[in-house]
Amino acid sequence: MLGRDIELQGGLAAGAVPDWLMGLVRAVRQQGLQPRDSRVKTLWNLLRQRALLTRSPWLQARLRYIWRQGLTARPRPRTAQRLVRLLRAWGILRPRRALRRVPIRPLRAVAARPAAVRRLMPVVPKRVFRPVMRK
Numbered sequence: 001m002l003g004r005d006i007e008l009q010g011g012l013a014a015g016a017v018p019d020w021l022m023g024l025v026r027a028v029r030q031q032g033l034q035p036r037d038s039r040v041k042t043l044w045n046l047l048r049q050r051a052l053l054t055r056s057p058w059l060q061a062r063l064r065y066i067w068r069q070g071l072t073a074r075p076r077p078r079t080a081q082r083l084v085r086l087l088r089a090w091g092i093l094r095p096r097r098a099l100r101r102v103p104i105r106p107l108r109a110v111a112a113r114p115a116a117v118r119r120l121m122p123v124v125p126k127r128v129f130r131p132v133m134r135k
Contacts, residue, residue, distance in 0.1 A: 017093055017094060020038075020039045020042060021039070021043065021087075021092075021093070023039060024037075024039040024040065024043060025080055025083060025084060027039075027071070028066070028071065028076060028079055028080045028083060029075070029076060029077060029079075029080035030073065030074070030075050030076070030080075031073055032070070032071045032072050032073035032074070033066055033070050033071045034070050035067065035068060035069060035070035036067060036070075037066070037067070037070070040063055040066050040067045041067065043063065044063050044067070046092070047059075047090075047092075050090070050092075052090050052092075055090075056086055058082070059083065059086055062079065062083070
């Protein structure tokens with residue numbers, strides 16, 4: 001257990017994501033979990049150690065539920081996404097790869113060309129008749 005704690009503190013600080021954490025996220029997303037899974041307890045202890053557990057009542061309630069009841073095997077993409085988003089925001093998981101930045105190039109100056117001159121066409125006015133209402 002002591003080696004596991006050292007792995008948590010050193011491994012997560014260096015940016016490496018431990019296998020147990022990725023397995024937990026994968027299990028929440030689709031595979032399901034048995035009650036009293038050790039990965040849930042390890043995540044609980046890690047969050048409590050970093051004083052992050054009280055920041056999200058939702059995550060606290062989810063982890064308690066998973067610890068007591070377990071999860072059946074079915075897709076839970078929103079739950080897993082919210083869990084990952086919280087862990088990334090708190091620095092436990094690595095942030096997503098940053099979008100590749102495209103260097104901004106200065107705009108090329110384009111010389112203004114004179115507009116093409118078109119010949120004017122004569123317009124013939126048309127007479128419009130409106131019906132007059134008589135009483």
